[in-house]
Amino acid sequence: MQGLEALPITIEVSVTTNPQFRFSIVGLPDSAVRESQERVLSSLQTNGYKMAMKQVVVNLAPADVKKEGSGFDLPISIGIMASLGKVPTDQLHRYMFVGELSLDGTVQPVKGALPIAIKAREMGYEGLFVPDDNAREAAVVNRLKVYGIHHMQDVIGFLSGTTLIEPTEVNTREEFYAQQSNFDFDFDEVKGQENVKRAFEVAAAGGHNILLVGSPGCGKSMMSKRLPSILPPLSLSESLETTQIHSIAGKIGRDTSLISQRPFRSPHHTISDVALVGGGTNFMPGEICLAHNGVLFLDEFTEFSKSVLETLRQPLEDRIITISRAKYNITMPCSFMLVASMNPCPCGWLHHPTHTCVCTPTQIQRYMNRISGPLMDRIDIQVEVESVPFNDMVNAPKGESSATIRQRVVAARKIQEERYAGVKGIHCNAQMTTSLLHKYAQLDEQSATRLRDAMRRLNLSARAYDRILKVARTIADLEAAPDIRPQHIAEAIGYRNLDRESWIER
8 A cells, every 4th residue: 555545466486396494575565464474374274285395485566665564465375376276277367366365265344445445447357256244345446346355175175166255235325315413422412512513513514623722521522422423425436435444444344335424533632743633654544644634632722742633733734644664655645623622720720610720821822832833723713611610500501402403504514615616626615715805705894893892802813804705705604694793703713712912811
């Protein structure tokens, strides 16, 4: 794998007679590939194929590309069997093979089955042999016969004409659309917090990043986990791209074909830079890539290390991440919604109605300064979450369902899709460029005056100015209003809570 692309490797095998058995693999194999020698030999001998007095040379072409992983076991064993005359060679050119072998010949799952299947179809192969556990994942690709195999003998029998294997077939569209509305969490379970639910609705409608600030137990994490239930459904193209990334990371389950719901990733605050953005000796997608087309939730935002948080700045702006290492240079998509939550102060009780905060203003300011200004500017919506009193929580009626909120969100997103239909790479208001802002977020005199006064009073940056305009455009879209009105600007300004100089003292 090279990013989202699969690079086909041709495996050449030469078996000759030699008084002393020898087995060598050439073509820049890594440790996992070199160790395939023991797995392949054991699986062959366990199944009755003797390798005494043989010299086996395996070449992995192209020879100048580093080979990684255990997926070469199956094609190496098939190549050896073909060289020994145990498998006919007239059909090998029609198929692609991938799979890891156990010592008894059982085929184990591999990573990246979906991108491999896409490459096999591009190259015109008739079929692809993959482990059983990867069959449904690879069968998403149409016009390609995908054979899920349990044991290496299945492949040998198929190529020899003694075993019949039916291709795995998946009704992609039917399964995809059937699973799009099955959520574990729903907003109707949230009591009170109407202003926060409104902020989530605006964030979902425009694809905006959101920061929740509140004391422990006020419901920040609970509401964040329900955000995917009000986001617009994944399109098939988005689902395919998301599934490819998860396939590379080996996070596709046996019974999963396409990911049908937007991913929700919630890494712990002890995460490293590499685990967040991706990389490593052998490239692996990071959390921001696994959250592509979904939500990245960072709980206890201020507890993340500063270096980790600063790595988010460029991906949040560009929605791609380029990872450059000595051995590779890979660009990956990472268009995600950032949802962060934090306490208002070190003790957590600032502005709480019943608990007393014991932090000094200096301690609070130092705590808030753990998040840099440039990163804070990239978060469109900042909302304070207040604790709901016990009596209000008990007596509160059932909240609005996620399905109802989602209908309004989808309607607003449809307006945005039509608006940006001719602009490449722009799908929602949060992605608007400066030129698009000037075109679609024009203000009348009253709205401009209100925004100008707020900018001066709150001492907001130029980037915050753009964020307010984007959020105001989204609020107008939720009302299907063609123009931004003063009330839209007022609500958007209200979502910049942490920019108020009086926020700590109030």
